[in-house]
Ligand code: FAD
């Protein structure tokens with residue numbers, strides 16, 4: 201470390217960070233852009249970054265009604281993996297995983313991507329058949345996948361109850377060593393700073409209230425900060441995509457549900473991988489700070505409250521304690537909910553729409569955090585070229601008319 205940076209570190213430590221520059225600008229909205237992105241979550245910010253970086257689009261704005269990453273991006277349990285069954289989904293999520301592997305360097309921001317592996321447990325003979333089918337399909341697509349026996353599982357996670365007489369007998373698991381976790385808010389901040397450096401205007405506290413159209417084409421948006429014109433608009437608002445679709449005059453086959461998560465008080469390191477179980481609707485990992493990060497399945501009702509119901513997490517915690525009796529006396533610190541946008545086939549929409557120049561990226565449901573870089577990359581291509589990339593060509597809105605669904609309930613299963 202140079203003398204200069206040691207002094208500047210000491211000065212900032214003693215001086216309440218005086219002189220630290222803002223990570224991104226906060227410009228007033230211009231009256232017109234080449235592309236407007238609605239939604240300042242990870243996907244929206246990544247889209248803006250790749251539009252500027254890979255497609256040299258000049259004037260881009262990201263409009264966010266609240267603060268960056270205040271939606272699902274900052275509320276998820278940060279699990280990253282690509283072990284999906286069908287080629288279309290597996291290749292899209294694997295593209296994303298490959299981008300994760302170089303992301304901190306690419307955007308020069310430490311997103312703390314930690315490839316500690318992701319384990320998906322099987323509790324019945326049918327679970328094992330599904331797991332082994334998925335492992336084989338993954339390997340055929342060049343995706344790392346291992347089948348673990350109960351003995352392998354016990355060696356990797358000694359604190360799990362793998363004895364025969366438990367409520368949820370552990371009969372086997374799939375394991376993706378390259379899967380893991382990342383720091384979710386850093387992903388939003390990192391993409392925001394990188395996009396800003398490429399000239400993207402990031403405008404917070406700017407709610408889109410209407411989508412302007414003329415002769416079947418988008419012409420701009422109405423916002424809480426006035427009218428902004430653009431010939432292309434990308435919508436990436438997760439749980440609120442149906443609201444935005446209604447503004448544009450069409451309907452999406454999406455339901456919005458609360459999805460909850462919890463963290464415990466910090467404890468010593470005891471769990472160095474991610475464990476998920478579709479059957480018990482629960483998943484758990486330990487953060488670098490020592491907190492247990494626990495998630496549940498979706499609440500069964502639809503709604504926009506970022507809370508969720510007690511009964512869902514009560515069942516979730518009971519299942520986690522059955523698998524990990526050692527945690528029975530750990531105290532939970534916080535609980536929260538996000539609104540997830542679920543499609544009938546548990547796959548996303550990255551697509552053109554019935555309105556020319558208007559594009560939607562949504563329907564990631566409970567599993568879009570892992571897709572953040574890949575989704576932004578593919579959506580940027582779709583907007584810039586007005587045509588999908590091969591990787592997202594199957595994820596159109598049209599598939600709900602044609603019937604070409606991609607059923608990923610097994611891989612997304614934990615929470616849908
Ligand atoms: P968001 O981050 O929600 O961003 C959308 C933004 O749009 C928001 O900031 C919102 O304020 C803004 N917006 C909405 N309406 C408007 C408007 N009218 N005008 C302007 N802005 C607007 N996925 C995984 O892969 N792994 C996990 O472990 C995982 N765990 C999860 C746990 C929980 C509890 C939850 C809730 C989700 C989880 N997910 C997980 C899913 C994942 O979080 C989402 O799929 C992903 O973060 C979606 O990102 P996004 O950028 O599309 O949405």
Ligand code: PYC
Nearest residue numbers: 277279483495566567
């Ligand atoms: O998609 O891996 C996932 C996931 C885990 C928890 C919520 N979603």
